[in-house]
Amino acid sequence: xIEEAQAESPNHAAGRERLRMKLVRGFxxxxxxxxxxxxxxxxxxxEAALRTxxxxxxxxxxxxxxxxxxxxxxxxxxxxxxxxxxxxDLLDDEERRMLQAGLPRVGRGKYAWSEADLQLLDEARALLxxxxxxHGHLIVDEAQDLTPMQLRMLARRSAGAITILGDIAQAxxxxxxxxxxxxxxxxxxxxxxxVEELRLAYRVPSEVMELALPLLPLIAPDVAPPIAYRRxxxxxxxxxxxxxxxxxxxVREAGHEAxxxxxxxxxxxxxxxxxxxxxxxxxxxxxxxxAAPIQALTPRAAKGLEFDRVVLVEPAAIVAAGDGVExxxxxxxxxxxxxxxxxxxxxQPLPAALRGAA
Numbered sequence: 109x110i111e112e113a114q115a116e117s118p119n120h121a122a123g124r125e126r127l128r129m130k131l132v133r134g135f136x137x138x139x140x141x142x143x144x145x146x147x148x149x150x151x152x153x154x155e156a157a158l159r160t161x162x163x164x165x166x167x168x169x170x171x172x173x174x175x176x177x178x179x180x181x182x183x184x185x186x187x188x189x190x191x192x193x194x195x196x197d198l199l200d201d202e203e204r205r206m207l208q209a210g211l212p213r214v215g216r217g218k219y220a221w222s223e224a225d226l227q228l229l230d231e232a233r234a235l236l237x238x239x240x241x242x243h244g245h246l247i248v249d250e251a252q253d254l255t256p257m258q259l260r261m262l263a264r265r266s267a268g269a270i271t272i273l274g275d276i277a278q279a280x281x282x283x284x285x286x287x288x289x290x291x292x293x294x295x296x297x298x299x300x301x302x303v304e305e306l307r308l309a310y311r312v313p314s315e316v317m318e319l320a321l322p323l324l325p326l327i328a329p330d331v332a333p334p335i336a337y338r339r340x341x342x343x344x345x346x347x348x349x350x351x352x353x354x355x356x357x358x359v360r361e362a363g364h365e366a367x368x369x370x371x372x373x374x375x376x377x378x379x380x381x382x383x384x385x386x387x388x389x390x391x392x393x394x395x396x397x398x399a400a401p402i403q404a405l406t407p408r409a410a411k412g413l414e415f416d417r418v419v420l421v422e423p424a425a426i427v428a429a430g431d432g433v434e435x436x437x438x439x440x441x442x443x444x445x446x447x448x449x450x451x452x453x454x455x456q457p458l459p460a461a462l463r464g465a466a
Contacts, residue, residue, distance in 0.1 A: 119238040124172045177233035185211050227257035242267030249273050253281035259294035277328040278441050284433050287330040312444045313340030320443040322461040327437045344450040351455040358453045359387045362419045366401040370416025374404045375442045377425040407438040410445050418446035424456040
């Protein structure tokens, strides 16, 4: 009966209910076969009798337990034997050790879940209880940053159409997708898909886009280059300084740009922000921070934002802070935040993709 229920059920909860019905039906059939014409209890009466005192529930709990998603994932990640059995050839010994070490203990038998664990918990919950309430039309922005497991979370919640938006060239998630074809199998493997490319760059001026385009074949070779149809206030400007003057020069250039019309951002590697921020006007409240004349951001924090004026600090360090393509994508994001002017302040030699323009 257990094997039949497993084969017939889409999830753990449905299988348990299927097994319950099989047990009651089997008991009722045996009852009728033994007593024949003397059997006077109906199916519902037999089921009610089996439930008396919790007998049926205890039997089901012994045959088909009901673990919670948290229990299932925790057991999997903390048991070397269970993880090895589940992983098979997918993970080697070192990768399994990394998984087990990555679940921090916060007390006896208690563990702290990270943001990355949420997708595992959601997957486990779907396997145990079935998918949750679906939605008629999902619209998802910045889809290129989602992992395959996060895409599966979305797919489970869709009862109809899904519209995803994003820019493969600006992917900042842990997966470096080459094209939308890499995402779609995790989101809608059996559905008809239409991909529409927005080729016109309505925000980035042509002078800045020409500077960033040499990066595109390196970070998203299957993406068609955008076409910028408007011009900025002036061509990008490069300021080369000695390393000891880098921070002062960046703040000076940002202050100069902030005197002009519009919003100004200073985009720099995370390692430089602690030196840059104390030299900028300090906001007193969160509202003041939003209205600050200069906002200091990392490339990742600047993604999705736009500024009239951008001062970009040390592009080579931005590239070096990433892992190969990731660093180049961070640079592409930083270069394409400006709508009017871009100033590049650097002490290190520029990355190869920018040298020609400089």
